[in-house]
Amino acid sequence: MLKRFSVVVVMFLVTLTGMHNPVSADNHGEPPVKELEQKFNELIYLETTEDGEVKKYDSMDRLEEEMKSIMVWPLADHYLDTYFDERDGKLYLKEIEGPVQLKTDQDYTLEKVSADKYKLTQHGENQLRGEYKLTVTYSYEAGKWVFGDRMNHVSSSETGGELPDTATSFPIIMVSGGAIMALGAILLFFRRKPTV
Numbered sequence: 001m002l003k004r005f006s007v008v009v010v011m012f013l014v015t016l017t018g019m020h021n022p023v024s025a026d027n028h029g030e031p032p033v034k035e036l037e038q039k040f041n042e043l044i045y046l047e048t049t050e051d052g053e054v055k056k057y058d059s060m061d062r063l064e065e066e067m068k069s070i071m072v073w074p075l076a077d078h079y080l081d082t083y084f085d086e087r088d089g090k091l092y093l094k095e096i097e098g099p100v101q102l103k104t105d106q107d108y109t110l111e112k113v114s115a116d117k118y119k120l121t122q123h124g125e126n127q128l129r130g131e132y133k134l135t136v137t138y139s140y141e142a143g144k145w146v147f148g149d150r151m152n153h154v155s156s157s158e159t160g161g162e163l164p165d166t167a168t169s170f171p172i173i174m175v176s177g178g179a180i181m182a183l184g185a186i187l188l189f190f191r192r193k194p195t196v
Contacts, residue, residue: 031118031138031145034104039070040147044083044098054091060084063091071147072139099150100124100134116140117148 043066047055057063060080067076079099085092102108108122120136139148 028140028145030110030112031140033102033108033110033120033138036070036138036145036147037102037104040150041101043067043070044079046093048093052092052095054084054093057091059089060086060091069146071150072141075147075150097128100129100132102134102136113137 043063046057049055054063057066063084064076064080067079071079083094083096083098085094102120102122103124106122106124108120110118110120113119116139118138120134120138122134123131124134125131135149136147137149138145140146141148
């Protein structure tokens with residue numbers, strides 16, 4: 001009985017430790033930059049009434065669902081919290097400047113960071129910011145390309161550079177190691193002493 005239990009637990013842990021490997025995007029090409037940008041703009045720059053009420057969506061939940069179809073969840077939450085407000089059962093667009101738009105008809109660079117990540121950079125200029133550099137990251141998740149990071153990473157020529165991407169799978173590795181250690185402790189505890 002204990003042997004079967006330990007085999008099942010070991011198989012579960014092996015499956016769990018293999019889950020942190022992202023789906024390979026080698027066969028999926030580059031992210032559809034123009035299509036994603038168009039959808040993004042359609043969700044951020046919504047038509048409103050004179051008092052700012054959004055016409056197309058009547059709740060934050062419905063807009064959230066749409067946003068999470070083109071970007072990772074933390075990013076969608078950021079945009080919802082920053083640009084929208086729900087009052088008296090109605091959805092409103094806040095009266096603040098919108099995010100920097102990617103100009104798909106102008107030059108930009110798209111570099112492959114890894115099999116499931118691309119980074120776009122575009123230099124531009126406008127009256128409010130002067131010269132700037134916009135950086136957008138795309139991630140391949142759940143079988144499609146989405147915005148991985150697009151939180152107005154705009155740096156003007158007067159400020160310093162951008163911070164490096166330091167995301168790792170270290171927390172998952174730590175959890176997996178802890179689970180394997182726990183399994184070892186359980187097996188030692190339930191180990192039967194040999195009878196003489």
